[in-house]
Amino acid sequence: MAAPTFALNHMVAPQMPLGAFFKLGKTLGIHQFEIRNDLSGNAILDGTSPYQVRELAAAEGAEIISINALQRFNEWTPAREEEARSLATYAAACGAKALVLVPVNDGSGKLEGERQGNLRVALKGLKPILEQAGIIGLVEPLGFQICSLRSKKEAVDAIDATNGVDRFRLVHDTFHHELAGEPELFPAMTGLVHISGVDDAQVSVDDMRDPHRVMVTDLDRLGNVVQIRAMLAQGYVGPFSFEPFSPSVHATSDVVGLVKGSMDFVRNTL
Template identity: 85%
Template sequence: MAAPTFALNHMVAPQMSLGSFFKLGKTLGINQFEIRNDLTGNAILDGTSPHQVRELAEGEGAEIISINALQRFNEWTPAREEEARRLAAYASACGAKALVLVPVNDGSGKLEGERQGNLRIALKGLKPILEQADIIGLVEPLGFQICSLRSKKEAVDAIHATNGADRFKLVHDTFHHVLAGEPDIFPAMTGLVHISGVDDSKVSVDGMRDPHRVMVTGGDRLGNVTQIRDLLAQSYAGPFSFEPFSPVVHATTDVTGLIKCSMDFIREKL
């Protein structure tokens, strides 16, 4: 079985500037990164041009694997289409390989038939935009009960129904995989894996939220190591990107140490 390739999502240290974030990875032997468009005071929201981002990445030997994310992608409106065009163009210009696609997550658009139809409409609308930018769309089902796209199988069915397999892949998120309660994994359709752990022993699975998500440790309740092992055993060869949302992680003074411990733990357990 191949060893995992680790990547960093900017959520691991959201207060760091992009240049510092790339340097952080470099000190850990990581050269694949996800940048975000939801971090106030940081690229992309602060107006940093895609060409500056590309120069920063090239200067550190960093590969930008995705921009995270086009939100509410499966609610396809003229405004959403315009946003998708802008983000796809930015991704292409900064050298990013993909754009993460996050579904509506507010309790709407969930009805049987409605949600599958909305998903197909969005994929059809996105496909030519992604093709023009020459990037991949990474569809990320979320496990929350209020989400309009919880099932990876539903996402895969829609991708095939819209002839999108050359342009769309899945994000397998170890946290959302557990919350969704869907046993199936789709390694051949997976383009990116997000990893984070939940150590809090008091919270129920249905009560788990982003702030519970820490690095992967011995206290992990999500079975990250098992999920990673299963994906690798079934020939997934893409990156495993750390994406912790916990304020505890964000407040640490030794993020390098936290990431290193987590990588060592996962490698040892595999």
């Protein structure tokens, strides 16, 4: 079985300026990165141009695998289309390979029939925008019960139905996979895997939220290693990107040690 290729999502160290973040990865032997458009005081929100981002990445030999994310992508409105165009243009200009697509997650748009229809409309609208920018759309189902797209199978069916196989891939997120309780993996349709662990022994699976998400350790309750092993065994060859949202991770003074410890644990346990 192939060894996993690790990547870093900027959520590992959201307060770190982009150039320092790329340097951090290089220190760890990581060369693939996800940048975000939701970090105030940091690129992209602070007005950093895509060309500056491209230069910062080039200086450290960094590959930008995605911009994370177009939110509420499956609620396709003129405003959403405009936002998608702007993000896709930015992604292409900064050298990012893909744009992560996050569904509506507030309890709306969930009804049977409605959610499948909304998803197809959005994929049809997104496809020409992504084609023009020359990037991939990474559809990320979320496991939360209030989410309008929980099922990877539903996402794959919609991608097939809209002839989107050349333009869309899935994000397999180990946290959301566990919460959704959907057994199927779709390695051939997966373009990116997000990894994070939950160590808190008290919280029930249904009550798990982003702040519970830490690095992957031997206390992990999400079965990260089992999921990673299965994805590799079934032929997934893409990156495994660390995406912890816990304030405890963001507050650490030793992010290198934290990431290295997690990489070592995963490699040794596989």
